[in-house]
Amino acid sequence: AQRVTQPEKLLSVFKGAPVELKCNYSYSGSPELFWYVQYSRQRLQLLLRHISRESIKGFTADLNKGETSFHLKKPFAQEEDSAMYYCALINYGQNFVFGPGTRLSVLP
Amino acid sequence: GAGVSQTPSNKVTEKGKYVELRCDPISGHTALYWYRQSLGQGPEFLIYFQGTGAADDSGLPNDRFFAVRPEGSVSTLKIQRTERGDSAVYLCASSLSPGTVNTGELFFGEGSRLTVL
Numbered sequence: 235a236q237r238v239t240q241p242e243k244l245l246s247v248f249k250g251a252p253v254e255l256k257c258n259y260s261y262s263g264s265p266e267l268f269w270y271v272q273y274s275r276q277r278l279q280l281l282l283r284h285i286s287r288e289s290i291k292g293f294t295a296d297l298n299k300g301e302t303s304f305h306l307k308k309p310f311a312q313e314e315d316s317a318m319y320y321c322a323l324i325n326y327g328q329n330f331v332f333g334p335g336t337r338l339s340v341l342p
Numbered sequence: 343g344a345g346v347s348q349t350p351s352n353k354v355t356e357k358g359k360y361v362e363l364r365c366d367p368i369s370g371h372t373a374l375y376w377y378r379q380s381l382g383q384g385p386e387f388l389i390y391f392q393g394t395g396a397a398d399d400s401g402l403p404n405d406r407f408f409a410v411r412p413e414g415s416v417s418t419l420k421i422q423r424t425e426r427g428d429s430a431v432y433l434c435a436s437s438l439s440p441g442t443v444n445t446g447e448l449f450f451g452e453g454s455r456l457t458v459l
Contacts, residue, residue, distance in 0.1 A: 243382070270448075277345075278385070278433070278450040320384050329375060329398055330448060332384035 236261045236325040238333035246339045247311050255306040255336045257295075257321030265323045267304040269295055270332070272318040281306075281319070291315070311340045346451035348434050354457045355424055363419040363454045367436030374417050375448060376409055377433040385433055391417060424458045431455050 237260045269281040282290045284297045295306045321333040347366040377385035387401040391411045411417040435448040
């Protein structure tokens with residue numbers, strides 16, 4: 235079965251510190267992975283997708299098939315990065331499976 | 343419209359009542375998804391439409407839940423004989439086409455918060 239796990243419910247870091255939000259997945263096949271973000275009082279929205287190999291708002295994520303991971307990283311966290319982050323994959327049925335989410339809190 | 347619209351934004355009902363939640367997707371989006379999100383959890387897949395047909399309804403928890411999209415645009419999620427455990431935020435999302443490499447982006451509504459007393 236397809237599954238996405240995010241081991242940390244809450245991650246607190248100080249402004250300017252590096253941040254890594256962990257995501258692991260189980261999927262029999264070639265996965266397509268995404269990070270979605272929900273800022274306070276806003277709707278859930280796409281942050282980045284692994285296929286694009288892009289950096290959005292300073293965040294990057296590398297797909298590691300050997301470790302079945304897709305961790306989200308940023309070298310210098312900003313206060314405006316505080317939000318809920320969800321890792322997700324598209325399964326064979328063409329629907330999205332989301333992880334439980336990690337709340338990132340960037341302290342001043 | 344500018345984005346995915348969901349109504350009502352809040353619904354309080356009594357156990358056993360019938361509830362309808364509406365989703366108006368972005369114009370031109372052929373794929374429409376319903377998710378349910380309970381407190382402290384990630385979005386849980388319920389059903390996904392491609393056009394008018396339900397391409398995957400494997401996430402519907404039981405036969406009290408039903409969804410339609412008769413004209414391939416607006417969708418209604420219907421819950422019969424509501425139970426307290428149905429209380430959650432129901433999220434609707436749409437995309438240009440189902441999870442393809444070129445799109446792969448879901449556009450979410452603000453959700454309908456359902457409270458069953």
